[in-house]
Amino acid sequence: MASRSSPAGLAALVPKSERTIAHEAPCISVTYDSATMHRKQNMPMKTWKEITHYAGFDWARYRHAVVIVDQQGQIVADFEFDHDANGWKSFREQTAAYPNLAIAIETNQGAAVDQLLQHECTVYPVNPVAAESYRKRKAPSGTKTDHLDGWGLADALRLDGHGWKALQPMDDLTLQLRLLCRDEVVLIGQRTLLVNQLQQALLEYFPAALEAFDDWTQPSAWEFLLAFPTPQTLVKAGKRRWEKFLHTHRLWRPQTAEKRLGMFARAEEFKASLPIVQAKSQLAQSLCRMLRTLQQQLEQYRAQIEALFKDHPDHDLFGSLPGARKVLAPRLLAAIGSDPDRYGSDTNVLQCFAGTAPVRFQSGQIDKVHLRKGCDKFLRHTVHLWADCFRKSSAWGQVYYRKKRQEGKSHACALRCLGQRLLKIVFRMITDKQPYCADKHALNQQKHGSWVLALVNPNAPKSPCA
Numbered sequence: 001m002a003s004r005s006s007p008a009g010l011a012a013l014v015p016k017s018e019r020t021i022a023h024e025a026p027c028i029s030v031t032y033d034s035a036t037m038h039r040k041q042n043m044p045m046k047t048w049k050e051i052t053h054y055a056g057f058d059w060a061r062y063r064h065a066v067v068i069v070d071q072q073g074q075i076v077a078d079f080e081f082d083h084d085a086n087g088w089k090s091f092r093e094q095t096a097a098y099p100n101l102a103i104a105i106e107t108n109q110g111a112a113v114d115q116l117l118q119h120e121c122t123v124y125p126v127n128p129v130a131a132e133s134y135r136k137r138k139a140p141s142g143t144k145t146d147h148l149d150g151w152g153l154a155d156a157l158r159l160d161g162h163g164w165k166a167l168q169p170m171d172d173l174t175l176q177l178r179l180l181c182r183d184e185v186v187l188i189g190q191r192t193l194l195v196n197q198l199q200q201a202l203l204e205y206f207p208a209a210l211e212a213f214d215d216w217t218q219p220s221a222w223e224f225l226l227a228f229p230t231p232q233t234l235v236k237a238g239k240r241r242w243e244k245f246l247h248t249h250r251l252w253r254p255q256t257a258e259k260r261l262g263m264f265a266r267a268e269e270f271k272a273s274l275p276i277v278q279a280k281s282q283l284a285q286s287l288c289r290m291l292r293t294l295q296q297q298l299e300q301y302r303a304q305i306e307a308l309f310k311d312h313p314d315h316d317l318f319g320s321l322p323g324a325r326k327v328l329a330p331r332l333l334a335a336i337g338s339d340p341d342r343y344g345s346d347t348n349v350l351q352c353f354a355g356t357a358p359v360r361f362q363s364g365q366i367d368k369v370h371l372r373k374g375c376d377k378f379l380r381h382t383v384h385l386w387a388d389c390f391r392k393s394s395a396w397g398q399v400y401y402r403k404k405r406q407e408g409k410s411h412a413c414a415l416r417c418l419g420q421r422l423l424k425i426v427f428r429m430i431t432d433k434q435p436y437c438a439d440k441h442a443l444n445q446q447k448h449g450s451w452v453l454a455l456v457n458p459n460a461p462k463s464p465c466a
Helices: 085-095 111-118 128-138 146-163 172-205 207-212 219-227 231-237 239-248 254-265 274-311 315-319 325-336 347-354 377-393 395-406 411-432 438-447 451-456
Strands: 053-058 063-069 075-082 101-105 122-125 359-363 366-370
Touching (some): 063 085, 063 146, 101 111, 111 122, 128 146, 172 219, 172 325, 172 377, 207 219, 219 274, 231 254, 239 254, 274 315, 315 325, 325 377, 325 411, 347 377, 347 411, 377 395, 377 411, 395 411, 395 451
Parallel strands (some): 101 122
8 A cells, every 4th residue: 555645743732632531521422322342351451541543443334543642742653444354454553563552432332442452452442423523624725635634633642631531431231231222223124114114005095994993002913904904804704703802812801802803894984996905015014024033032132141141240239210110120230330440439429421411512601501412322212212111100200290380390300310310329329339219319308408309299308418
């Protein structure tokens, strides 16, 4: 490969990034649908004082670019390699001369990060927004190349890396649980997509079936369509077969049975043309069979997740959370982890990572906040679901939610505010390694004169701290 010329010297100094540690740890980068890869526990990780060279790793699907600078900022290596066995062998050979090397990369997960950690590299994830700023610091004109991206990351790591946090290792059990929970959510999304397609097909040719079942994520609804794929088939089957189906699938309810049977009897009142019925009924049956198969896979995922969660040493810790139950407790453990060092000593880091903490914008007389978009989407989704379940199983959670709604906040915003408080509790739990105790939390609220406790129990004596 032809050698590249060194970058031209700068005619004027460019502004350096602020050398401060942000609460949200700007070195963190997250995506929703990729697997997070970490090295195994107990592998050595170099401290910042041991680092002598700094690499910027511009990753891609098939080919990666690497730029390495020394402590004076001089480029000592600049190369590209393919994402295959020979390419990574070439990477090891070309970086062997720099044993005390730290690597900055614009992600914290994926195949490239997995390979770097398997090679025992010290990896510093960089937020994509920050990476763009680092590139513009080198080329304010807007020029963008893989070489420039790598150089910007390498020099940013050299100048500001002392305030960044290296990618922390995760134990195999937690990592497997994390990947399974993420993939389970993806499969649930696929089920939702298929259900939406099924409902649209029924709307076109079989609205009686659509009206007869409220929840189309239940297998009994799919079995109904496989047994009675068209309105004509349903009416022809007769009342005895309808009743037998309802009893067999445990759908018979005295208060709803007659209404549902009446819908079946009137199924032919809405008649679509024959070509539509034939085409859409075939689509509906195909979707039902796909949903049946997908549901079997989801049940296997759930069984494996529950087994791993049961064997996890922090099972009792996250299992004690009200409203989490057996579905959300493993997801919370997988998304948050059980190592408080991952978030430092500040609860706000976890809250920013989960997207519950707002982003502040202050300039002159303007001072406002807005929703945080740069966060772990899987964790934010999990916390949102947990906050909704928590308010239904906790008196103070319900009071807190109602208070926020009375203040004019939307349902999602109120749940986000509740999640912000719940994450403070979780952070304390994983720090102290103590399960959630409702009585202990109530005493703590009373000690600090919480307005929530006053609304829950207006007759309770006020704390002298209030």
